[in-house]
Amino acid sequence: xxxxxxxxxxxxxxxxxxxxxxxxxxxxxxxxxxxxxxxxxxxxxxxxxxxxxxxxxxxxxxxxxxxxxxxxxxxxxxxxxxxxxxxxxxxxxxxxxxxxxxxxxxxxxxxxxxxxxxxxxxxxxxxxxxxxxxxxxxxxxxxxxxxxxxxxxxxxxxxxxxxxxxxxxxxxxxxxxxxxxxxxxxxxxxxxxxxxxxxxxxxxxxxxxxxxxxxxxxxxxxxxxxxxxxxxxxxxxxxxxxxxxxxxxxxxxxxxxxxxxxxxxxxxxxxxxxxxxxxxxxxxxxxxxxxxxxxxxxxxxxxxxxxxxxxxxxxxxxxxxxxxxxxxxxxxxxxxxxxxxxxxxxxxxxxxxxxxxxxxxxxxxxxxxxxxxxxxxxxxxxxxxxxxxxxxxxxxxxxxxxxxxxxxxxxxxxxxxxxxxxxxxxxxxxxxxxxxxxxxxxx
Amino acid sequence: xxxxxxxxxxxxxxxxxxxxxxxxxxxxxxxxxxxxxxxxxxxxxxxxxxxxxxxxxxxxxxxxxxxxxxxxxxxxxxxxxxxxxxxxxxxxxxxxxxxxxxxxxxxxxxxxxxxxxxxxxxxxxxxxxxxxxxxxxxxxxxxxxxxxxxxxxxxxxxxxxxxxxxxxxxxxxxxxxxxxxxxxxxxxxxxxxxxxxxxxxxxxxxxxxxxxxxxxxxxxxxxxxxxxxxxxxxxxxxxxxxxxxxxxxxxxxxxxxxxxxxxxxxxxxxxxxxxxxxxxxxx
Numbered sequence: 001x002x003x004x005x006x007x008x009x010x011x012x013x014x015x016x017x018x019x020x021x022x023x024x025x026x027x028x029x030x031x032x033x034x035x036x037x038x039x040x041x042x043x044x045x046x047x048x049x050x051x052x053x054x055x056x057x058x059x060x061x062x063x064x065x066x067x068x069x070x071x072x073x074x075x076x077x078x079x080x081x082x083x084x085x086x087x088x089x090x091x092x093x094x095x096x097x098x099x100x101x102x103x104x105x106x107x108x109x110x111x112x113x114x115x116x117x118x119x120x121x122x123x124x125x126x127x128x129x130x131x132x133x134x135x136x137x138x139x140x141x142x143x144x145x146x147x148x149x150x151x152x153x154x155x156x157x158x159x160x161x162x163x164x165x166x167x168x169x170x171x172x173x174x175x176x177x178x179x180x181x182x183x184x185x186x187x188x189x190x191x192x193x194x195x196x197x198x199x200x201x202x203x204x205x206x207x208x209x210x211x212x213x214x215x216x217x218x219x220x221x222x223x224x225x226x227x228x229x230x231x232x233x234x235x236x237x238x239x240x241x242x243x244x245x246x247x248x249x250x251x252x253x254x255x256x257x258x259x260x261x262x263x264x265x266x267x268x269x270x271x272x273x274x275x276x277x278x279x280x281x282x283x284x285x286x287x288x289x290x291x292x293x294x295x296x297x298x299x300x301x302x303x304x305x306x307x308x309x310x311x312x313x314x315x316x317x318x319x320x321x322x323x324x325x326x327x328x329x330x331x332x333x334x335x336x337x338x339x340x341x342x343x344x345x346x347x348x349x350x351x352x353x354x355x356x357x358x359x360x361x362x363x364x365x366x367x368x369x370x371x372x373x374x375x376x377x378x379x380x381x382x383x384x385x386x387x388x389x390x391x392x393x394x395x396x397x398x399x400x401x402x403x404x405x406x407x408x409x410x411x412x413x414x415x416x417x418x419x420x421x422x423x424x425x426x427x428x429x430x431x432x433x434x435x436x437x438x439x440x441x442x443x
Numbered sequence: 444x445x446x447x448x449x450x451x452x453x454x455x456x457x458x459x460x461x462x463x464x465x466x467x468x469x470x471x472x473x474x475x476x477x478x479x480x481x482x483x484x485x486x487x488x489x490x491x492x493x494x495x496x497x498x499x500x501x502x503x504x505x506x507x508x509x510x511x512x513x514x515x516x517x518x519x520x521x522x523x524x525x526x527x528x529x530x531x532x533x534x535x536x537x538x539x540x541x542x543x544x545x546x547x548x549x550x551x552x553x554x555x556x557x558x559x560x561x562x563x564x565x566x567x568x569x570x571x572x573x574x575x576x577x578x579x580x581x582x583x584x585x586x587x588x589x590x591x592x593x594x595x596x597x598x599x600x601x602x603x604x605x606x607x608x609x610x611x612x613x614x615x616x617x618x619x620x621x622x623x624x625x626x627x628x629x630x631x632x633x634x635x636x637x638x639x640x641x642x643x644x645x646x647x648x649x650x651x652x653x654x655x656x657x658x659x660x661x662x663x664x665x666x667x668x669x670x671x672x673x674x675x676x677x678x679x680x681x682x683x684x685x686x687x688x689x690x691x692x693x694x695x696x697x698x699x700x701x702x703x704x705x706x707x708x709x710x711x712x713x714x715x716x717x718x719x720x721x722x723x724x725x726x
Contacts, residue, residue, distance in 0.1 A: 062585065251487065299664050299668075301681070302699055310496070313489050315483075315488060316487070319481075386578075406585065
């Protein structure tokens with residue numbers, strides 16, 4: 001203070017100027033360094049080559065699957081049988097002789113398609129009527145597939161023809177013929193069979209009909225009320241496996257709960273031994289500190305690998321992996337909280353002649369409870385998210401279902417469904433822990 | 444007077460009793476949940492807890508003994524895996540940079556008193572909630588399908604999650620900052636960008652950088668895990684070595700050690716830097 005007052009003016013001026021110049025340089029250097037780093041990363045990640053590797057058609061498939069489904073109308077060209085199946089899956093196949101209202105089965109199968117187009121399966125021959133273009137005929141000829149366009153028409157780019165295969169792609173529907181089968185795919189918005197599969201009597205009913213059936217209409221199945229039948233048909237839906245999905249969600253929450261709370265239970269007593277004001281001896285404290293650092297430093301990834309060798313895949317392994325890392329984290333934060341407590345309260349309790357346990361119970365625990373609880377809740381919430389990831393590694397919970405659905409690379413609507421459920425689950429845990437914290441900790 | 448104090452005491456004791464009762468019920472409920480939870484988890488696991496407990500050290504012993512035999516390989520393996528480690532670190536660093544940048548924008552747009560469009564604040568908040576709620580692995584796996592393997596899907600996935608997580612913390616910090624400099628700047632005709640740059644950033648920069656550093660630590664772990672599901676970096680190498688099994692356990696040990704040491708070093712330095720940023724002065 002006195003130095004500054006007695007220092008001559010020019011020196012102060014020049015110091016300030018020098019500092020400003022240095023700051024200006026630093027302020028310029030940081031963005032430059034970041035820019036240089038990003039340039040380096042651009043080459044290290046080979047971003048230029050990414051455009052070549054990217055499969056944008058995969059992206060298009062994925063986006064379309066997210067909000068639509070396709071129905072296959074298939075004619076087996078070996079035995080002439082026509083079947084209609086949602087997503088071409090056996091579980092989504094219409095019973096023999098039944099079809100959605102845009103398919104008319106019979107001697108000749110008539111398929112009405114968007115844009116006024118129509119496909120007829122007349123024996124092995126398929127006739128495709130497209131307004132503004134004309135009639136296309138596709139038929140097997142010996143070992144080849146013959147394509148006949150309307151007279152005078154050039155082959156448009158939405159038809160691709162090879163000797164043994166003809167494809168027509170009109171966006172909202174597709175047609176393809178090979179020697180073994182003729183297929184029409186029609187895309188429609190929505191997640192088909194999400195509530196009821198084809199074998200359920202409630203399939204194809206509109207919402208008012210469903211409500212009426214549930215509330216006052218006579219029983220479809222005499223042995224149980226309609227609403228119970230609906231719940232059971234929904235719950236055991238074979239396309240979407242709702243009971244498995246919700247079971248998996250529960251498993252994920254369970255992993256987070258067991259891991260977090262188990263870690264809290266283990267770390268709480270250990271934190272007393274690791275806090276400088278409670279530790280019985282310095283070596284104990286140091287050993288515990290290092291143990292906590294070790295548990296935290298060994299990544300969750302490494303724990304999952306080691307633990308799943310011993311316990312096999314499943315939710316228990318996931319819980320234990322969360323427990324391991326979080327014991328380290330909690331041990332550190334709890335012992336820091338213990339070191340920061342107010343000594344006066346403990347002194348007050350001591351002055352009434354309290355023993356060690358009583359001092360801890362009435363002088364210390366009330367002070368650290370809010371910290372401990374809010375840490376536990378915060379980690380419970382963030383571990384719900386980690387449990388999804390760990391579940392994918394150890395094979396448990398919604399993470400497993402998600403990776404399985406992604407690996408098949410065709411059930412993208414299920415991936416979307418799981419993603420929505422995961423987001424809802426995490427947000428629900430978020431608001432739950434926020435509510436508990438506001439209600440019980442901040443008073 | 445004596446009556447009043449007696450009733451106060453009685454009230455107090457009744458309250459304490461009720462509190463103990465509630466506490467006891469919650470404790471019993473918690474204990475029941477924990478035991479049944481562990482039993483359910485144990486039942487649904489492929490191998491049970493008690494069957495596996497004595498085998499928990501088998502795998503570490505196995506890999507460590509193999510690594511001990513081939514300890515001469517380890518230095519070479521460290522060098523061999525260094526590029527993968529750097530890739531993992533790069534993924535974490537770039538995603539933290541991008542995530543933090545986006546988070547600053549979202550935080551500014553969702554802070555009361557600073558937002559450009561005050562009516563849109565709930566929209567931006569929800570956006571951050573959703574970004575935070577989606578686990579990285581979901582976005583990464585979907586992006587791997589479109590972009591192919593490599594570091595970019597992991598980077599985008601982690602950056603998006605970081606945006607949500609940091610956005611919330613950043614906006615909490617900037618909610619608490621002093622708005623007087625902003626008003627002062629407004630009175631001399633500064634535009635929104637200038638008000639934020641000169642009025643808010645200097646106040647919040649230390650806390651923000653501290654949170655960003657903490658996030659960097661978390662992102663290193665996340666990027667190692669995403670590598671394990673097929674997105675480049677050291678996690679991918681770990682997966683290939685593990686799948687190979689016996690004969691490559693020295694590689695597994697080398698990767699474990701590299702990861703462990705890196706995480707410890709980064710944690711240590713970022714701890715010190717954060718203490719310095721938040722408390723000021725040199726530590």
